[in-house]
Amino acid sequence: MRVSMIVTCNLCLALRPLLPLMLLLIIVLPDRTFTMSSSFQVERIEEQKSKDNNVVVLTRDATSAMTEEQQECVNDEQYDYLIQARKLIPPPVESIENGDTESADWWMEHSALLQRAWTQWHQQQQQQRSLPPLNVNSILIDHSLHRDVYQTWKEPTLENEERIHRKWEEVLLSTTSKTTMTKTTMPILNYDNDTIKQEQEQEQHEVFRYQNFLTPEGVQVLRDHLDSITYDSGIPTRRPNAMNRHGLLLDPTVPGGVGGNLPIHNFLDILVRDFVRPLGRSFFPTFCGNSEDDIKHYAFTIRYGDDGHDPLSTTETGGDLELKEHSDASIISLNINLNLPDEEYTGSSLYFVQDDGDKKERREFNFESGTALLHRGMTRHGSIPLQSGQRNNLVIWLHGKDGYVRTSSYEKHEQLTVSERWSFI
Ligand SMILES: O=C(O)CCC(=O)C(=O)O
Ligand SMILES: [Fe+2]
Structure with a gap:
């Protein structure tokens, strides 16, 4: 002790x-x-x-154990995809790397973040930005066309289809010669004993026009919605395709495409299902003969001319001016003008190549606000230079899975029936 x-x-x-x-x-x-x-x-x-x-x-x-400053940083950087997406600097639309005009790798690398940012932006916008529904009482599409289309959905008959067709102008007709093989029982006339070859002149409708496809209200709400995506979201958007540099790629399945399941996506889905697909099948029954041919759509907007928002652009007016002659990667294309009635422009006519066998000629068309042109993707077309103002259009391509585009025609007996044309197959 x-x-x-x-x-x-x-x-x-x-x-x-x-x-x-x-x-x-x-x-x-x-x-x-x-x-x-x-x-x-x-x-x-x-x-x-x-x-x-x-x-x-x-x-x-x-x-909770972090300082306020640290927490803000975490909120911004980890959770806020929108802030992160807005900080990205996308490759300029003019850039060409290893022949790739679309900088696909860059968009692929940032695709997941961009999709999350669109979803976040949609959640923030939900209260303010919507589109009127595209149902039978819709104010977006010309009422009389809408009525006839819904009547044909209810009763798919040739008469009802014909009523719709009368409302569209046939603006381009080509004459092509087609070689057909006909079975014969007269052996002397040919060498393979079984068939004779016949040269047939065939008239082929190529382009149809509907002057006021979208109502003035329809043009206004779609433009407001699309302009808000372009200018308010601040999220980088990929150029619409290899040729058009200015506009929105509206396909969420393509890296860099606008996503977030916005009202425009729902609008496009219904527009394609109820209008573009059955109209394409009924105007071009020789080419749209199977649901595999037109099951998918690819939509984008295009803009010719300066919008004053594009400091990176090097073209003379800050936007695209013309489009070279081409055919689309589609079986059917619908091209609708989205200029507001007072948004005037000069030049920028769309031309189609009229093929009359020996002779090929350009036929030009001017878009007015709300005008739609429905044409085969294979019909060659382009646009002449814009002189003044701005032209905005919405383009929808139909094709098969994985971008498959069928170009050969179906014989009469292979074609879809009227009820198959107006069905969800
Ligand atoms: O409206 C235009 O200028 C034509 C657009 C077009 O043909 C396309 O983008 O494929
Ligand atoms: Fe085109």
Whole structure:
């Protein structure tokens, strides 16, 4: 007992100089140790949870131990895809790398972030930006066309189809010669004993026009919606295709395409299902003979001329001016003008190549606000230079899966029946 007291006293004496430090540790350490270990534990648990779910997230519990500044940083950088997407600098639309005009790799690399940003933007916009529904009472599409189309959906007859066709102008007719093989029983007339070859002149309707396909209200709401995507979202958007540099690629399945399941996507789905596909099948029954041919759509907007928002552009007016002659990667294309009635422009007529066998001629068309042209993708076309103003159009291509475009024609007996044309197959 005595010994132990002496030892304790000696120890006390030895430790005496350290006493202030020990006191300080007793006061400070428990609290520090508790704070650190608890926040550490939470983080470890959450880290484990997120690993299990294969997602990397910082939870609110883990961030509660952070300073306000740190937390803001986490909120911005980790959660806010919109802020991250807005910071990206996309490759200029004019850039060409290894022959690739669309910088596909860059869009692929940022595709997941951009899609999340669109979803986030949609959630923020939901209250303010919607489109009127595209149902039978829709104010978007010419009422009398709409009525006839819905009547034909209810009763798919040739008469009802004919009523719709009368509302469209046939604006381009080509004459092509087609060689047909006919079975014969007269062996002397040919060498293979079984067929005779016949040259037939065939008239082929190529382009149809509907002057006021979209109502003035329809043009206005679609433009507002699309302009908001372009100018308000701040999310980088990929050029619409290899030829057009300015406009929106509206296909969410293509890296860099506008996503987020916005009202425009729903509008396009219904427009394609209820109008473009059955109209394409009924105007071009020799080419749209199977649902495999027109099952998919690819939609984009195009803009010719300056919009004053494009400092990176190097073209004379800050936008595209013309489009070279081409055929589309589609079986059917619908091209609708989205200029507001008072948005005037000169030049920029769309031309189609009229093929009369020996002779090929260009036929030009001017778009007016809301005008739609429906044509085969294979019919060659382009647009002449814009002289002044701006032209905005919405283009929808129909094709098969994986971009498959069928070009050969179907014989009469292979073609879809009227009820098949107006069905969801
Ligand atoms: O409206 C135009 O200028 C034609 C657009 C076009 O043909 C296309 O983008 O494929
Ligand atoms: Fe085209």
